[in-house]
Amino acid sequence: MSHATTEDTAKAAAAPKPVAPKKKVALSEGKRAERKLGWLLCAPAAITMIAVTGWPILYSLLLSMQRFDLKFPDRTEWIWFDNYVTVLSSPYWWNAVWVTVVLTVVTVAIELVLGMSLALIMHRALVGRGIVRTTTLIPYGIVTVVAAFSWRFAWTPGTGYLAEALGGDPVLTEKIPALMVVGLAEIWKTTPFMALLLMAGLALVPDDLLKAAAMDGASGWQRFIKITVPIMKPAILVALLFRTLDAFRIFDNLFVLTAGSQGTSSVSMLTYNNLIKGLNLGIGSTMSVLIFIMVAIIAFVFIKLFGTAAPGSDDGGKR
C-alpha cells in the first residue's frame, strides 16, 4: 500500500488537484466527478435489475389482459379484464390464497417464537456457542428441495422413520395433515434465519441496562418484555417483514411435498401450474399481477409499521 501511496503522491505533484473553482459553478469539479463515479458504479447493477424486472412486469400486465394460451396460439386476443374475472371467481384461486395466507401467518408466528428462543440460546450460551451457531446455519444453507425431499421420505409410509413412528398413515395425501407437514418443513428451514436476524437485535441490548434492572429486582421475563423487546423492535420488524414476504412465496416445499394436490396449492404453485403445466400465459400472468399486488400491500403495511425505520428510507445512516 505504501508503494501505491508514493506513486499517487508523485502523480498529485505533477497535476495539482483542481479543487478550487475559479468561477461560480453549481457543482465543484470534485463534486461532479463524485456524481459521475457514483452513477458509473451503480449503472451495471441498476441496469440489470431494471432490465430483468421492469420490462417483464409491464409485459405481464399486457399479457394478463389477453387470452393467450400456448396450446392455441392463434386464438390470442385482447380481452381486457376477463382474465381477472376468471381468476377472481375461481374457487381454486381463493383456496390457494387461503392456503398461502394461513401457512404464512402460522409459520411466521411459530418461527418468531422459536427464532427468538434460538436467538437467546445463541446469544447467551455459556458453552458450545460455536457449535450451535454452526449447526443452525445448516437448515438456512441447505437447498430447500433437498430438505423437502428429506421430509417427504420421512413421511412416506414404509420408507420413512416418521411415518413408521406414527402408525404409517399416509399424511401427505390429505389436505390438513399435508399442510401441517409443509408448515413443519418451512419452519425447520427458516427458523435459523429468523434467529440470526433477531440475534443481531439482541446484540444491541446493553448488558448494563439488564444488570441494572436485575439489581432492581426485575424478573427474567420482565427484563425480556420491558427492556429487550422494545430495544429490539426494529430488528423484530425487519425479521418479520423478510420472513412474511418470503413465506408468501412458498413454492419449493409444496412442489416436492404435495405438488399442490388435494387443494394444497399456494398462489405460487397455482401460478406455476397454470403457466408451465397449463401453458396458459394469460391466466398465469393475471395471477402474477395479483400476487404482486398482494405482496405490495403486505410490504406497504409493514413499512407503515416501521415508520422511519424502513430500510429503504435509510440513506446510509449517520454521516
Next chain:
Amino acid sequence: MAGIGGAETPAKKWGWGVLNTVVVIYALIPVLWIVSLSFKSSKTLADGNFIPREWSLENYQNIFSTSEFTRALINSIGIAIIATAIAVVFGTMAAYAIARLDFPGKNLLVGVSLLIAMFPQVSLVSPLFEIERSLGLFDTWPGLILPYITFALPLAIYTLSAFFREIPWELEKAAKMDGATPGQAFRRVIAPLAAPGVFTTAILVFIFCWNDFLFAISLTSTEQSRTVPVALSFFTGSSQFEDPAGSIAAAAVVITIPIIIFVLFFQRRIVAGLTSGAVKG
C-alpha cells in the same frame, strides 16, 4: 456476553448442554436422514429404519453413471459461479457508491433493490418465460444467470454496503490527500480492506443461486441447463418399479456438501453477513 446469569455453575453448564443438544438435533435430523437414505441398499431402502441396516454406495454409483445427474451438477456449478461472480462485482461497485459517494438517485437505487428483494419471484416467471422464449434464452445458462443476478443484487448491495460502512474511511481520505482520485482510492486502499466483506457476500449469493428452484424449473426444459434441484424432482427409478428415493437422496447429499463446507469453515462470516445487512440495511 455471558449475560446476566452470574457464575457458571455446573448445573448451568448442564442446562446449556441440554439446550445445545436439542438445537443440534433439531438442525441435523433431516440432514442425517437423507444421508442415511443415500447409503441404504435398494433392498433396505424402504424399511423405515433411521440408520441403514446395510450400507452401500450403489445409489452414488447410479447417479454418477447417468448424464441426467452429472450434467445437472455441471449446470448448477457453472450457473451459480458465473451468477455469483457477476452479482458480486456489480454489487461491490454499487455498494461502494452507496456507502461512500453522494449522488442524486442513490435513494432510488436503494429503494429499487429493496423492492426487488421483496418481489414475489413467481410474478416474474410468466413474463420471463415468454420473453426468454422469444429471445432464445429459454433453457440456456444465461436464461438462468440473468434472473439470479437480479435477485442476488439486493442481497449483495445490502450486505456489502453494511460492510463498507465499517471500513476506516480516513484511509481513503488520506489517499485522496496524497492525490489519489476516488477511483484510485477505491482500487488501492478500499478494495483490500473490503475483501472479507466481498467474500462473505459471495458465499451468501452462491447459496442463493445454488438453492433456487422456481426459476430453474420454469425457465429450463432439458438437461442442457437443468440444475440439480430440478433434476432431482425429475428423477425416476431406472425401471418403473424402482424407487427413485435412493438416487434422489444420493444426489441431495452431493449438492449439500458445498453448503456444509461453507457453514463449517465460514460460520462467523455468514452470520456477520446475514445480520449486518438486515439490521443496519
